[in-house]
Amino acid sequence: MADTAVSTNVSSTASLRDGPRGPKPRRTFSRRNILLYGTLFVIAVYYAIPLYVMIVTSLKGMPEVRMGNIFSPPLEITFAPWVKAWSQACTGLTCKGLSIGFWNSVRITVPSVIISTIIASVNGYALANWRFKGANVFFTILIFGSFIPYQVLLYPVVILLREIGLYGKLAGLVIVHTIFGMPILTLLFRNYFSSLPEELFKAARVDGAGFWGIFLRVMLPMSIPIFAVAIILQVTGIWNDFLFGVVYTGPESYPMTVALNNIVNSTQGVVEYNVNMAATIITGLVPLTIYFVSGKLFVRGIAAGAVKG
């Protein structure tokens, strides 16, 4: 009896009955959606308003700023504050704007990021794949290192730099950034390389590749996403750094953040809010751009790296 029921059911087309069928319909304006999008909207506005105020103010002339309507769009758009912030604003004694600080920051950030990323990636690879003697001790020290508050080391490093004659120079700051970035970056790379299948490494060894061969030809091509992450971390961290910049460099080699601070906090004359706003936006533009550009790369890197096999 049961047998016949099963066989007829299979051969004939099933006839539908009343009730739910297919995907469950969803209302666009359900209470859940309103709540969700409403919250998101409020949060977005909360973050966007200050940015809006900054952009609007930076495009106004001083008379208009003095009228005090910080939310109103500029009646007359002017780029003069931007030009002034870039090339004329006074940072302490000199009045050459942010441009000098910008180039200083570039000269600090680029080598620091490149050097620290390269060294940390090799460190991480060695720690993850070549379990050399003392690797665990080294790793423990490294983890410990990433928890040390920077303030503790400020003064010893000053002495160190003075002794090797790099105090107050850009090269000194590059070294400082490279060293201070090392624990967290090495940790990042080590964890990433540990997550790659160990058998891949073994296969490469059987295939006769050495330390560098495996790193450059097997590991590196699979590590684009983690390099993107490391570069984002370092660029934003180093570009936004103020403390090391102000401590370890002199007035000619101050990075952009220090220059910005000097512009905004300069006490002579009237406070030019429009110039301050423009200067702040210019300073923040670099990490922002990096974020957008490498963010894309990041996604593409993940897509390229997400290959099992």
Add this chain to the structure above:
Amino acid sequence: MNYAVEIKDLDLYFGNVKVLQQLNLDIYKGEFLVLLGSSGCGKSTLLNCIAGLLEVTDGQIFIGGNNVTWAQPSERGIGMVFQSYALYPQMTVEGNLSFGLRNARMPRDEISKRVSRAAGILQIEPLLKRKPAALSGGQRQRVAIGRALVRDVDVFLFDEPLSNLDAKLRADLRVEIKKLHEQLDNTMIYVTHDQIEAMTLADRIAIMKEGKIMQLASPNEIYNRPRNLYVADFIGSPSMNFLHGEIKDGNFLLDGITIPLKGYEFAADSSQGGKAILGLRPEHILTGDNLASATVRTTVTVELVEPMGSDTLIYSTLAGTFIHVRMDGQARVSPGDKVEIGFQPERASLFDPETEDRL
């Protein structure tokens, strides 16, 4: 010097964990040796030691008569195939195959000759320009085998190469590996925990437990004459039935049943008798028409029936012990039925309950 691989007094410790202890193993040239054992018994560890991927704690390893204990993996004349295939994802199939040769700085035309030969043998020529991500599991595994093949090595090491594949593909590739072995005639060491793979592929099987080799013998020998309880229990599915009894005057006494042991080949002298365990494979318990050849017979009550198509498995109790019996697939039995069973003592195995060794 007829050995391809010799392992002498090998120890391997991870810190305090002694994974391999005093392991000795000689593998003949051209032999297909399977390392079989439950998870965590040290099969992969042993294979990694042979490959040179792990530094041994003590002992020696010879490959082709050379002491390779301190040699790099690439210098040992071995090729290895991994469970996860471990193909280089950013290289094409061709790149994967030639990577080892390029590292060895082989001339270009020699490389392409070897790659195309391997691709021919494994029938992956149309795939050479693809990346591993664009391959099926079976194709990836073939490429992984190809990577060992191009290096023209004497010893192939396989670490559970088929366990990531579905059952059908597994059976197909198993046959292919067997064919490959016949074609190439090199030594293969193959790790698995699949009994069927072990039985079908191996010239000899090494059964491992906790880093020791329990028995090293042909599949036939291992199946029919397991050297100890562990091996007897491990090989065969469903596993062997074990009945506790006593040996007295050349008979095995089992809860009132007297089983004459005439014809049973004792491994050791055990004329003195004493407690013993009788091991009977479910498929060696005879029923129905086959009963004629049985020298020992008794009747049991069926408790559970599992029809499996080709044969039917019944569960019952004999002398207070739960037993499995394999019957013909066409047998019509249901729980509660009385079934006459019998067996031939010469096909059974006897074990010492103390030492667990074969009697």
